[in-house]
Amino acid sequence: MNIKMMHQSNMAIAINNLEFSWSKEDPPTLLIDNFQVSSGERVFIKGPSGSGKSTLLNLLGGVMTPQRGEIRVLNRVINHLRGADRDTFRADHIGFIFQMFNLIPYLSVVENVLLPLYFSAARRNRVLQRGTALQEATRLLAHLDLDEHELQQRAVTALSTGQQQRVAAARALIGAPEIIIADEPTSSLDADRRGAFIQLLVNECATAGSTLLFVSHDSSLESAFDRTITLCQLNRAASRKQLASIGA
Amino acid sequence: MTLIQLILKSILNRKFTVSLTVLTIALSVTLLLGVERLRTESRTSFANTLSGTDLVVGARSGAIQLLLYSIFRMGDATNNVSWQSYQTIINDPRVAWAVPLTLGDSHHGFRVMGTTVSYFTHYRYGGDHALRFTSGAPFSQLYDAVLGSDVAATLGYTLGEEIVIAHGSGNMTLFKHDNKPFTVVGILAKTGTPVDQTVHVTLEGIEAIHVDWQSGSRPLPGLEVSAQQAAQRDLTPRSITAILLGVKAKTTTFKLQRFINEYPQEPLLAILPGVALQALWEMIGVAERALIAISLFVVMVGLTSMVAIIITSLGERRREMAILRSVGARPAHIILLIVGESFALALSGALFGVLLLYALLLVAQPLMAAQLGIYIAIGWPTSAEWQLLGAVLGAGLGVGFVPAYRAYRYSLADGMTIRL
Numbered sequence: 099m100n101i102k103m104m105h106q107s108n109m110a111i112a113i114n115n116l117e118f119s120w121s122k123e124d125p126p127t128l129l130i131d132n133f134q135v136s137s138g139e140r141v142f143i144k145g146p147s148g149s150g151k152s153t154l155l156n157l158l159g160g161v162m163t164p165q166r167g168e169i170r171v172l173n174r175v176i177n178h179l180r181g182a183d184r185d186t187f188r189a190d191h192i193g194f195i196f197q198m199f200n201l202i203p204y205l206s207v208v209e210n211v212l213l214p215l216y217f218s219a220a221r222r223n224r225v226l227q228r229g230t231a232l233q234e235a236t237r238l239l240a241h242l243d244l245d246e247h248e249l250q251q252r253a254v255t256a257l258s259t260g261q262q263q264r265v266a267a268a269r270a271l272i273g274a275p276e277i278i279i280a281d282e283p284t285s286s287l288d289a290d291r292r293g294a295f296i297q298l299l300v301n302e303c304a305t306a307g308s309t310l311l312f313v314s315h316d317s318s319l320e321s322a323f324d325r326t327i328t329l330c331q332l333n334r335a336a337s338r339k340q341l342a343s344i345g346a
Numbered sequence: 347m348t349l350i351q352l353i354l355k356s357i358l359n360r361k362f363t364v365s366l367t368v369l370t371i372a373l374s375v376t377l378l379l380g381v382e383r384l385r386t387e388s389r390t391s392f393a394n395t396l397s398g399t400d401l402v403v404g405a406r407s408g409a410i411q412l413l414l415y416s417i418f419r420m421g422d423a424t425n426n427v428s429w430q431s432y433q434t435i436i437n438d439p440r441v442a443w444a445v446p447l448t449l450g451d452s453h454h455g456f457r458v459m460g461t462t463v464s465y466f467t468h469y470r471y472g473g474d475h476a477l478r479f480t481s482g483a484p485f486s487q488l489y490d491a492v493l494g495s496d497v498a499a500t501l502g503y504t505l506g507e508e509i510v511i512a513h514g515s516g517n518m519t520l521f522k523h524d525n526k527p528f529t530v531v532g533i534l535a536k537t538g539t540p541v542d543q544t545v546h547v548t549l550e551g552i553e554a555i556h557v558d559w560q561s562g563s564r565p566l567p568g569l570e571v572s573a574q575q576a577a578q579r580d581l582t583p584r585s586i587t588a589i590l591l592g593v594k595a596k597t598t599t600f601k602l603q604r605f606i607n608e609y610p611q612e613p614l615l616a617i618l619p620g621v622a623l624q625a626l627w628e629m630i631g632v633a634e635r636a637l638i639a640i641s642l643f644v645v646m647v648g649l650t651s652m653v654a655i656i657i658t659s660l661g662e663r664r665r666e667m668a669i670l671r672s673v674g675a676r677p678a679h680i681i682l683l684i685v686g687e688s689f690a691l692a693l694s695g696a697l698f699g700v701l702l703l704y705a706l707l708l709v710a711q712p713l714m715a716a717q718l719g720i721y722i723a724i725g726w727p728t729s730a731e732w733q734l735l736g737a738v739l740g741a742g743l744g745v746g747f748v749p750a751y752r753a754y755r756y757s758l759a760d761g762m763t764i765r766l
Contacts, residue, residue, distance in 0.1 A: 152763045161671060161761035182676055189674020194762060196672070199665055204359030205352075216348070217674030269673070 110277055110309035111135040116167035118153060127153050129334035140300060140310040142320050145329030149336045151313055155281055159192060160184030172276055189218035193270030197282040200266035201254040208250050211235040211268045221273025238268040242298050260291045267299055274306040281313045296322050353686040367652045371695025374648035375738055376702040378641040379731055385634040387722045392627055395539045396619045398470030400599050403606055404588040406613035413622040416447060416588035418540045419457040426585035431612045440598040443468050445590040448552050451511050456497045458511050458545045460552030468592060471539045481505055482532030488551050488577050492532035496542040503530055523555040526573040550581035645738055649745050652691055656749040664756050672762040680757045684750035692742020696735050
């Protein structure tokens with residue numbers, strides 16, 4: 099009992115008996131009996147499109163709620179929180195990086211990086227303990243090889259895709275949220291830039307002590323992570339669908 | 347980074363479409379406020395067609411009819427006021443001054459009015475403006491005439507011009523008083539009142555040109571009386587058309603009015619010009635109400651096009667919403683972002699609209715004063731204008747909820763998933 103509680107408290111994410119469907123008539127999109135990620139772990143989630151990947155990320159972010167089961171993030175059952183509280187929780191504890199077009203086009207590089215601090219007082223305070231927000235943004239950008247001042251003031255639309263993804267990474271990392279979720283962040287990058295980007299991301303997460311969930315369909319990237327989860331196996335709804343398609 | 351900065355940066359990112367929207371709103375606001383100001387000014391100007399006169403007296407008819415023929419020179423009097431009654435009224439101790447008016451003849455379609463020199467001192471318009479001469483002076487001789495500014499401008503008359511008065515009103519009069527021409531001795535400045543379209547002559551002059559006329563028709567050959575002979579006769583009129591009255595003490599106005607209305611010797615009517623002018627404006631003011639309604643519709647068109655433009659932009663901005671959601675924005679933030687944009691556009695539209703209005707007023711003010719005699723004051727917006735501006739801003743804020751609700755639905759459906 100005690101051991102189990104200890105174990106629980108070290109969990110960044112714990113999902114139990116989760117069921118989600120878009121509407122009552124539709125069959126469930128996501129059926130996950132049990133899924134756990136320890137604090138500080140770097141997990142590679144292999145998920146082709148149609149495996150329920152986007153749904154899982156929206157559920158973890160608290161943007162959507164499941165019909166059944168519980169989603170525990172940092173020991174809070176987030177699907178029992180009110181909508182506004184889920185939004186605050188996401189802002190405080192999770193940084194997201196998406197496939198592409200991650201940035202707000204009318205904000206500068208630095209403004210994009212600073213954006214989460216507006217929505218999260220917790221992350222803002224964490225940054226301000228160490229200096230100014232601008233210093234922290236500059237530091238993160240420098241760590242991600244974007245240290246030219248001129249680059250940081252440039253319109254984000256003038257950046258290359260690789261640079262844009264690194265700005266998105268800096269935005270996810272600012273204020274050191276406990277969890278970083280990256281959804282196919284490298285799919286728009288060249289093969290040789292992919293490895294470098296992942297290395298930077300992994301290093302930054304390690305420095306901040308953040309848990310990293312990295313979602314991709316590209317198995318060649320697995321090696322940089324502690325373990326690999328195949329979403330099609332984890333999600334009974336997707337494996338059921340797969341079986342059905344094989345049967346047909 | 348505050349939400350307001352976010353809204354402004356987002357707007358600046360779409361400068362071109364946004365500036366067109368702001369321009370649309372600005373133009374509609376200019377129209378609305380312009381019409382509002384013009385109608386207020388023209389109503390004031392109308393109400394001030396005659397000021398300083400306490401009572402207008404004529405033969406008994408309707409108040410508006412009396413006002414129309416005596417002040418606006420429209421239509422004809424059904425009856426006259428006898429000279430005896432006029433004498434009784436001007437000798438009443440409550441009366442400070444009285445100006446007799448005689449109408450009935452015309453010159454090239456402009457009404458000719460017989461009066462006395464006191465007309466030029468007692469007639470007041472537009473608050474407390476007295477008649478002013480651009481050239482010449484009031485009449486001093488029997489056959490002198492003073493022209494309203496439109497008469498002089500239209501007919502191209504200058505001082506010294508000899509004019510012949512036609513019998514009766516209208517352009518197509520058959521008979522002319524061509525043996526007794528009048529000489530132009532004065533031209534009045536523009537007033538924006540019917541005075542501009544009036545030829546003023548002496549009361550006795552009117553009497554003189556009719557001295558040889560029998561029951562309204564031209565004298566038979568041989569019975570004509572020359573201008574010089576006429577001047578020798580007693581030219582005291584037997585009757586006049588109307589009287590403008592000023593009282594010594596305002597408190598006696600109503601008593602004097604009742605006295606005249608109940609005058610036993612002759613059926614007379616005394617009216618308060620301000621009240622009659624208001625009543626007349628109520629009748630002809632339909633057009634101004636239609637104008638303000640039209641300009642309100644134009645503002646609605648402006649705001650509707652703004653909503654359309656914001657809704658169109660939402661398609662492209664779904665990704666932006668998803669990104670904002672992923673960094674922690676609540677659906678309420680999304681709503682505020684869109685409503686804020688709508689309000690900001692309405693606000694800048696209103697602001698530019700007001701600036702444009704003042705720019706136009708600066709240009710138009712001297713022209714309006716010279717051409718129409720309407721003086722438009724350039725001051726702070728009136729409370730009615732503030733109310734209209736407030737209504738525009740309120741509507742801008744209100745209609746913002748239409749696209750905001752759409753954006754809210756989108757963001758709930760999309761979540762953080764960026765759909766392309």
